[in-house]
Amino acid sequence: MARSLVRLYRLTKASMNHQKFFHVKQFDKEKARGEFGVLSSWGLVEEAPNNDRYKKTSGMWSITTFGVDFVQLRENVPQYVILKWKSSHLGFSGPMANIKDCLEHGNHFKYDELMASSGDILF
Numbered sequence: 490m491a492r493s494l495v496r497l498y499r500l501t502k503a504s505m506n507h508q509k510f511f512h513v514k515q516f517d518k519e520k521a522r523g524e525f526g527v528l529s530s531w532g533l534v535e536e537a538p539n540n541d542r543y544k545k546t547s548g549m550w551s552i553t554t555f556g557v558d559f560v561q562l563r564e565n566v567p568q569y570v571i572l573k574w575k576s577s578h579l580g581f582s583g584p585m586a587n588i589k590d591c592l593e594h595g596n597h598f599k600y601d602e603l604m605a606s607s608g609d610i611l612f
Contacts, residue, residue, distance in 0.1 A: 491591035493517045493525055494533060497552045498560045510537040510549035525550070530570040530578045533559055559588055562600075 496516035501509070517525055528534045533556035537549035558564040568583030568590075589600040 490524055490528055491588055494528060494552065494556060494588070495560055495592075497534065497550060498557060501552050501557075510547075510551045513548050513550060516550075527570060527572070528556070530572065531559075531566045532556070533566070562587055562589065 493516050497511060500511050500516055513525060525534070526536070529536060532553055534550050534552055537547040537551065539545075539547040541547070552560075555564060559566060565585040565587045567581035568586045570581055571579040573579050592600050
């Protein structure tokens, strides 16, 4: 989820036409689309309204100001979100975490190298 959030951040930052919402297929390379919606529980992203009655959701997402601050290490979030069946948000638990904690825990990603890279959103 953290990698997808960074990809969405970079898409937003690179958007020449100041596009706000991007389709999940543009930034979620792991195809964990259901999990990406969990980020909205922390207030890091928001989904565009769905105007198609034949679709369950719009599939279009935007990073929030809080999400930008989280990616830029200016904000932290509780490590866990507690959800009820069907994604009903119940609360948070665990210690506060920043995006470095999320990316580097058990992975080979290094936040500083990632943010200093040329901007390739396909990492």
